[in-house]
Amino acid sequence: MRREPLLLWAAVVAGLALLCLVAFCALFPPEIDAQTLAHFERDQVERAQDYAQVRYLLFAGGQALVILLLSAAVLVLFRQGWLPFPGANPYLQVATFVLLLLVAIELVTLPLDYYRGFVLEHRFGLSTQTTGQWLGDQVLGFLVRTVLTLVVFTGLFLIIRAVPAYWPVVASAAFGLFLVVQSVISPVIIDPLFHKFHPLPEGPFRERVVSMADQAGIEVGEVLVADASRRTTRANAYVTGLGNTKRIVFYDNLLNRFSQREAELVLAHEIGHWRHRHIIKGIVMGVGGALVFFLLYRLILGGYGVPAGHPATVPVLLLFVTVFSLLAMPAQNAVFRSFERQADRVSLELTGDAAGAVQLYQNLARTNLADVQPHPFIRTVLFTHPPAVERISAAEQWVVKR
Numbered sequence: 001m002r003r004e005p006l007l008l009w010a011a012v013v014a015g016l017a018l019l020c021l022v023a024f025c026a027l028f029p030p031e032i033d034a035q036t037l038a039h040f041e042r043d044q045v046e047r048a049q050d051y052a053q054v055r056y057l058l059f060a061g062g063q064a065l066v067i068l069l070l071s072a073a074v075l076v077l078f079r080q081g082w083l084p085f086p087g088a089n090p091y092l093q094v095a096t097f098v099l100l101l102l103v104a105i106e107l108v109t110l111p112l113d114y115y116r117g118f119v120l121e122h123r124f125g126l127s128t129q130t131t132g133q134w135l136g137d138q139v140l141g142f143l144v145r146t147v148l149t150l151v152v153f154t155g156l157f158l159i160i161r162a163v164p165a166y167w168p169v170v171a172s173a174a175f176g177l178f179l180v181v182q183s184v185i186s187p188v189i190i191d192p193l194f195h196k197f198h199p200l201p202e203g204p205f206r207e208r209v210v211s212m213a214d215q216a217g218i219e220v221g222e223v224l225v226a227d228a229s230r231r232t233t234r235a236n237a238y239v240t241g242l243g244n245t246k247r248i249v250f251y252d253n254l255l256n257r258f259s260q261r262e263a264e265l266v267l268a269h270e271i272g273h274w275r276h277r278h279i280i281k282g283i284v285m286g287v288g289g290a291l292v293f294f295l296l297y298r299l300i301l302g303g304y305g306v307p308a309g310h311p312a313t314v315p316v317l318l319l320f321v322t323v324f325s326l327l328a329m330p331a332q333n334a335v336f337r338s339f340e341r342q343a344d345r346v347s348l349e350l351t352g353d354a355a356g357a358v359q360l361y362q363n364l365a366r367t368n369l370a371d372v373q374p375h376p377f378i379r380t381v382l383f384t385h386p387p388a389v390e391r392i393s394a395a396e397q398w399v400v401k402r
C-alpha cells in the first residue's frame with residue numbers, strides 16, 4: 001500500500017473546510033444595512049439574497065461532490081495502480097483516463113448544474129432558454145472543456161516525460177504559451193460556438209467609441225454586439241482577445257435596455273482593462289500560479305514515490321488541480337477585484353460622470369439580480385468584482401476627492 005502524502009490530503013481537507021464555510025455563510029446572509037438601503041429597495045436586495053443563497057450552496061455542494069469523487073478515484077484506482085488499456089501507449093492511457101474522469105464529474109454534477117443554470121434562472125426570470133437550448137449549451141461546453149483539458153494534460157505528460165528534472169519550469173512556460181494561444185483564438189473559434197456577434201452599428205455610440213479610445217490614447221480593436229438575449233436577460237460587457245483578436249463585446253441586452261450614458265461608462269470601464277493590460281497581467285498570474293502548483297504537485301508525487309509521468313497519476317493530478325484552484329480563489333479574486341476597481345476609476349476619468357456611474361451600478365445590480373451586500377467571507381472567496389455597494393461608494397468618493 002502506498003504512503004499517503006500529507007500535503008495532498010491537507011489540501012483536500014482545507015478545500016472542503018472552505019466549502020463548508022461558504023455554505024455556512026450562505027445560510028446566514030448579512031443584515032441589510034443603511035448604506036445599502038440608501039441605493040437599493042429592500043425587496044430587491046432580499047430577492048437577490050434568496051437567489052444568491054441557492055447559488056452559493058450549489059457552488060459549495062457541486063465542488064464538494066467533485067472533490068469527493070476524485071478523492072475516491074485516488075484512494076481506489078490510483079492505489080491499485082489501475083490503468084485504462086494496460087500496456088497501451090501512455091498518452092492514450094492519459095487521454096482515456098482524463099476523459100473517463102471528466103465524464104464521471106459531468107454526470108455527478110449535471111443535476112446541480114441543471115438546477116442552477118436552468119430551473120433557478122427561470123424561477124428568477126433571468127433565463128430566456130428552452131430546455132433543448134440549455135442542453136445543447138451543456139453538451140457544447142462539455143466538449144470544449146474536454147478538448148482543452150485533453151490538450152493541457154497530454155501536453156503536460158509529454159513535458160514531464162521529456163524533461164523529468166526541470167518539468168515544473170518548462171510546464172509553466174508551456175502553460176503560459178497555451179494561455180496566450182487560447183486568448184488569441186478563443187474569441188474567433190470558441191466564443192462563436194455560443195454566441196453570434198455583429199459589429200456595433202453606425203451611430204452616435206459608435207462615434208463615441210472612437211473618440212473615447214483617442215482620449216484614452218489606446219487603440220481599440222473591434223467592438224462587437226453578442227446576441228446574449230437568446231439565452232438571458234442579464235446585461236454585461238467584456239474585453240477579450242489578444243493582438244489581432246482584441247475586442248470589446250457588449251451584450252445586446254445592455255445596448256437595448258441601458259441609456260447611452262450608461263453604455264459609455266461601460267465602454268470606458270472596458271477601455272480601462274486595456275489601458276492597465278489586465279489580460280496580459282492575468283496570463284502572467286496564471287503562469288506564476290501554475291509554477292507553484294507544479295512544484296507542490298511534484299512534492300506530492302514524491303511522497304507517493306511514483307514518477308510524475310506515470311499515467312496512473314491522472315486522478316491525483318485532477319484532484320490536486322481542483323483543490324488548488326479552489327484554495328487559490330481568494331487570492332485570485334482579490335487581484336481580479338483590484339483590476340475591476342482600476343477599470344472603474346478609468347471609466348470615471350474618461351467620462352467624468354460619477355452620478356451616471358452610480359446609476360449604472362444600480363441598474364446592473366437590478367438587471368442581473370446581484371448580491372449587492374454579500375457576506376464578507378463569500379465576497380473574499382467568490383467575488384470577481386467588488387459588490388455594487390462598494391462600486392457606488394468608490395464613485396461617490398471619487399467626486400469628493402476631485
Ligand SMILES: [Zn+2]
Nearest residue numbers: 269273340343
Ligand atoms: Zn471589468
